[in-house]
Amino acid sequence: MKKRVLITGITGQDGAYLSRLLLDKGYEVHGIVRRVALEDPEHRLWRLRPILKKINLHSASLESYASIFDVVEKVKPQECYHLAAQSFVSYSFEDEFSTINTNINGTHYTLSALKNKAPKCKFYFAASSEMFGKVKKTPQTEDTSFYPRSPYGISKVAGYELTRNYREAYNLFACNGILFNHESPMRGYEFVTRKITNGAARIKAGLAKELRLGNLHAKRDWGFSGDYVEAMFLMLQQDKPDDYVIATGETHTIKEFLDLAFDHLGLDWHKYVKSDKSLFRPAEVNILCGDYSKAKKKLKWKPKVNFKNLVKMMVDEDLKLVSPHS
Ligand code: G4F
Secondary structure, three states: OOOEEEEEOOOOHHHHHHHHHHHHOOOEEEEEEOHHHHHOHHHHOHHHHHHHHHOEEEEOOOOOHHHHHHHHHHHOOOEEEEOOOOOOHHHHHHOHHHHHHHHHHHHHHHHHHHHHHOOOOEEEEEEEHHHOOOOOOOOEOOOOOOOOOOHHHHHHHHHHHHHHHHHHHHOOEEEEEEEOOEEOOOOOOOOHHHHHHHHHHHHHOOOOOOEEEOOOOOEEOOEEHHHHHHHHHHHOOOOOOOEEEEOOOOOEEHHHHHHHHHHHOOOOHHHOEEEOHHHOOOOOOOEOOEOOHHHHHHOOOOOOOOHHHHHHHHHHHHHHHHOOOO
C-alpha cells in the first residue's frame, strides 16, 4: 500500500519540488488547492503541469476549518506538509490582518483536523527565518530567540508555537522546519531573486530597459528549494519530532546577487537598476545567516547547490523563457 501524503500549498515552488520528490519515493500525493485554482489550471497550476495526472487535488480554504477537516478525513494522510501561507513579506505590511488571520488559523485548523481525524499523521510546518527578524545573534540556530519584524514573521512565530504545542500537549509527531530563503527557477516573480533574474534576462533580450528595486544592502542566506524539500522529508523520517534550521551558512547582499546575475549575461547592473523608495519595507530584516549543524548531524542533510550556481541556474532558465527560440 502506498503511503498517503497531504501537502497544503502544493501549487507553490516548494509544493512543486516536494510533490516530485514524494512521487519518486512512491507516495500517493494529495494536495489542497483553492477552488479558483481548479477553475483556472493554466495560470494557477503551472508548476504542477508535468505531474498533474499523477497527483490528487482537493479544493479547500485555509480560512475554513470545515473544508480542511473534510479533506483530512477523506485522505487520512500518514504525512502532512503544511506549506500554504501568504508568504510575501512585503504584502504582509499592506494587509496585515489577512496575513495574520490566514497564516495562523490555517496552521491551527490543519493541526486540529489532524489531531481529530489522523492523530498518527506526521506533520511538517514551514516555519521561517523571518522569525529571527532583528537578529539577536549571527549565525542563527534553533536556540536563537525570535524578534519578528513583519506581520508575516509574527504569523510564523505563532505557527511555530502552535506546532510545538500540538507536539507537547497532544503527542502529535509535529516538526518545525526553520527554512532560510530558498529559491529556484520556479520562484514567484515578486521575490527579489526572481525579480532580478527575470529582469536581467528581459533586459538582455531587449524586452526591458530598467529594473526597479528597494533596499540593496539586506543580506540573505539563499539556498535551492530542491535541496530544502529533501530536508523537510528527512524531518518526518526521524524517530522523534524536532525543530531544525535549514540554511547554507552563507550570507550575501542583494548587490552580490545582482553582480552575479548581470555578470552572467555580460551586463553591468549599475546601468539598469533604479532605486525605488516605495519598495523599501517599513521594518527591514537586515541580515539572515543560518547555522544548519543540527540538520547536518541528525538528518545527515547538507545543501548541494551553492549561491553562485543557484544564481546561474535561475538566470539561464529565465533567459530561455524570455527568448524561447534563440
Ligand atoms: O525576496 P524577498 O521578498 O524575501 P524575504 O522577505 O526575505 O522573504 C522570503 O524568505 C523568507 C525566509 O527568510 C520566507 F519566509 C518568506 O516567505 C520569503 O520566501 O526579499 C529579500 C530582501 C528583503 O530584504 C527586501 O527588502 O530583498 C529586499 N528587496 C530589495 N528590493 C526586495 C526588493 N524584495 C522584493 N521582494 N522586491 C524588491 O524589489
